[in-house]
Amino acid sequence: MPGTMQPTVGGCLAMNIHGKNHWRVGSFGEHVIGFTALLGNGEIVSCDKNDSSGLFHSMIGSFGMLGCFLTITLQLKKVNSDSVEVSSLSASNFDDLLMIIDQKKGCDYVVGWLDCVASDAIIGRGVVHTAMYLEAVEYENDNLITRYDLPDKLFLLPYKYIWIILKLFNHHIGYKIINMLRFYSGKLRHKHIFNQSLVQFNFLLDYIPNWKRAFMPGGLVQYQCFVPFDDAIDVFTNIINSCHQYKIIPYLGVVKRHRNDDFLISCNLDGFSMALDFSVTEKNRDRISQLMSELDEIVIDAGGRFYFAKDSNLSPDTTRSFLKKKVIQELINKKQDCDPYNLLQTNLSRRILPELHR
Ligand SMILES: Cc1cc2nc3c(=O)[nH]c(=O)nc-3n(C[C@H](O)[C@H](O)[C@H](O)COP(=O)(O)OP(=O)(O)OC[C@H]3O[C@@H](n4cnc5c(N)ncnc54)[C@H](O)[C@@H]3O)c2cc1C
Structure with a gap:
């Protein structure tokens, strides 16, 4: 649950948002049973926690760089009161x-x-x-x-x-x-x-x-x-x-x-x-x-x-120090598979990881 009621479900999954209950229940992505997504290469994929392509694990949180979530199935929790x-x-x-x-x-x-x-x-x-x-x-x-x-x-x-x-x-x-x-x-x-x-x-x-x-x-x-x-x-x-x-x-x-x-x-x-x-x-x-x-x-x-x-300020070097080479390379590989023509870009992605778009 983020600190505002404005976000969309797609935006929540793309950034894998968290709330004041993060320790107790984890991030938004941990409550997703599955999703369908339109990849940058035009393919529509269906993923769940057991998917072998690694897309479930890499699309959640990767700031919309691999594809667009079309449907998301969430495991909700029953509460007795609001x-x-x-x-x-x-x-x-x-x-x-x-x-x-x-x-x-x-x-x-x-x-x-x-x-x-x-x-x-x-x-x-x-x-x-x-x-x-x-x-x-x-x-x-x-x-x-x-x-x-x-x-x-x-x-x-x-x-x-x-x-x-x-x-x-x-x-x-x-x-x-x-x-x-x-x-x-x-x-x-x-x-x-x-x-x-x-x-x-x-x-x-x-x-x-x-x-x-x-x-x-x-x-x-x-x-x-x-x-x-x-x-x-x-x-x-x-x-x-x-x-x-x-x-x-x-x-x-x-x-x-x-x-x-x-x-x-x-x-x-x-x-x-x-x-x-x-x-x-x-x-x-x-x-x-x-x-x-x-x-x-x-x-x-x-x-x-x-x-x-x-974020509005991170430099590419700081982003690289934080994410480390192995993770960045894996994201680049996924990007080349899912979005070979680099259709999916944002001001954020161009600023923090320009190599994603080369
Ligand atoms: C006042 C305020 C309080 C906040 N509090 C919290 C908080 O407590 N915890 C927290 O985690 N976050 C918090 N946020 C941040 C907010 O939850 C995230 O920025 C969230 O991603 C915004 O969702 P959105 O639908 O507005 O997405 P947008 O801002 O429109 O997009 C965010 C990113 O998601 C991508 N995206 C959007 N929709 C899709 C889709 N369907 N498929 C693929 N990619 C998509 C976009 O390309 C973009 O990169 C807060 C923000 C504000 C303004």
């Missing part, structure tokens, strides 16, 4: 945050919200939210009809203009305020338990209609890296310190627990990911790009990985 019971736990630094997330990884969902402003001894402080599906009996007592409705107004402002409030905080001091408010409200609600709809728990930004307008005209970029368990504290600390040195504060920082999978192209590993959202302006665009390239080196040195769905 709501979850959420627990809020405050963490005083990265050691604490990652320890709580790891201890709670057996919950249906677990996610850490960072205070990206904190430094030194309190760097990495934040709030962990865990969630468990509610049982049917609790569901029956709940008010289903109003569950997804947004209020008409917040104070006097119609809800559809709520992005304007977000925009008022779209500057350096605003990010500091947002980060600190998130941390202190979490601290006040330490061990607080409350019910939330699944939609509300998972799709934070979708709850702000037109949220993208708050970041106009520059837009936003996210930096997400995946780091092995033992290196996560050091790597994440270095990353936040680098942001501070550049004086570029992420307005949102999210940490999740992950596990390995065996798809050809995969960001997943036994460890943690940290996703940092940066608001872009004409003035800071180049510096953010420079910062991200520095962060890439920290991640690569620790044997970390990247998630192409969120």
